[in-house]
Amino acid sequence: MENLAFIIRVLLFKGILGPFVKIVLGVKFRYDERPCFDQPKIIVANHNSHVDAIAILCSLSIKDLKRVHPVVARDYFYRNSFTKLFAKLCLNSVSVSRSRQFENPLKQCESLLESGHSLIIFPEGTRGNANEMKDFKQGVSILLKKFPNVEFVPAFCEGFGEILPKGQWLVLPSNSFLKIGKSKKVDCSREVSDITNYIRKSILELRY
Numbered sequence: 001m002e003n004l005a006f007i008i009r010v011l012l013f014k015g016i017l018g019p020f021v022k023i024v025l026g027v028k029f030r031y032d033e034r035p036c037f038d039q040p041k042i043i044v045a046n047h048n049s050h051v052d053a054i055a056i057l058c059s060l061s062i063k064d065l066k067r068v069h070p071v072v073a074r075d076y077f078y079r080n081s082f083t084k085l086f087a088k089l090c091l092n093s094v095s096v097s098r099s100r101q102f103e104n105p106l107k108q109c110e111s112l113l114e115s116g117h118s119l120i121i122f123p124e125g126t127r128g129n130a131n132e133m134k135d136f137k138q139g140v141s142i143l144l145k146k147f148p149n150v151e152f153v154p155a156f157c158e159g160f161g162e163i164l165p166k167g168q169w170l171v172l173p174s175n176s177f178l179k180i181g182k183s184k185k186v187d188c189s190r191e192v193s194d195i196t197n198y199i200r201k202s203i204l205e206l207r208y
Contacts, residue, residue: 018058028177043153047122048161070120141195148188154181156206179206
């Protein structure tokens, strides 16, 4: 089943969505460096649209589609059998709860990092309005503080809120790009709030 899911992801993101995102939607991909995921990393990006995660997944190499997992909201993507199947099979996602029903909502994320896998996290926690960055939740900072050898990869999504605005299903071409920055380590001796501010600043610097 795992191999079948991987084949589906390769066909989806390299054969269908990749060309659609680049040619039809006109998304441009820019890199300060192409990250290597032989060691676990966390891609951290702003969040305005579902296109954000799709574009990041399209930017990965074929082999990385097996070991990189978007972190999604359980109450949204796992709300029924169909969306759960899509999230797990096609996106290779891991879910977290936005409520307080779990003692450690990051447990699955921790297990993946421990096993050498990587994550995609949107610290805003939910899609914001186009061209507006909401305050960051501290989950990614907690993970980076707990795993001092794990680097984060800042990524900035520009214009995706116009392609697929929150609450709408109309997909339109837009002047948009995904900028991937250089991998960075955080100073684990710093407070979680300071780490969060550093991550946010690293993402915003990619705008220019």
